Amino acid sequence: MKKISKAKIISTYAAALYGAAEEKKAVAKVLEDIRQLVVILREDGSIVKYLANPVWNLDSKREALSEVARKLKLDKETLNCLDIVAANGRFGELLPILEEFQHIWYRKNGYVEVSVQSAQALSNAQEKSLTANLEKMLSKKVVVNYEICPEILGGLIVKFGSSMIDDSIRGKLNRLEIMMKGGQ
Secondary structure, three states, X not given: OOOOOXXXXXXXXXXXXXXXXXXXOOHXXXXXXXXXXXXXXXXXXXXXXXHHOOOOOHHHHHHHHHHHHHHHOXXXXXXXXXXXXXXXXXXXXXXXXXXXXXXXXXXXXXEEEEEEEEOOOOOHHHHHHHHHHHHHHHOOEEEEEEEEOHHHOOEEEEEEOOEEEEXXXXXXXXHHHHHHOOOO
């Protein structure tokens, strides 16, 4: 029997959810639900660990997820997807499936996903300015995911598509070191 990669499983579930949401004309509501779920699952890693742990039985995992769904007042299509994920024992892939749904929406709606690493949190004004500059540079709407990485010391590392702009102090020091050793 051929083993299916996790990436394929994740993309299949996400595409199926997106297709079902499109069919029911509920993409906007499902996307809103997914954004809420992603925030909760990222903030509370214990939920993801609990759902992925094979020690806990399927019914208790379904109940825990149902409780979260009730509190968030999730759309019927979102609930159906969660139930399918549960029934197939794919709780360990839940967060990546939800993130892939968002990626599908971004691609279909002409957005470019951008990752920005900074040594410390940027102010709202800095984020708005950076977003505006990225949209101007890329001639597309952007969705920016910010990550704080103190190890870059200062500056920014910006990634989009297969491109990377490293304007961090760590990056500059690394390039200086290479130059001093007689590299480029």
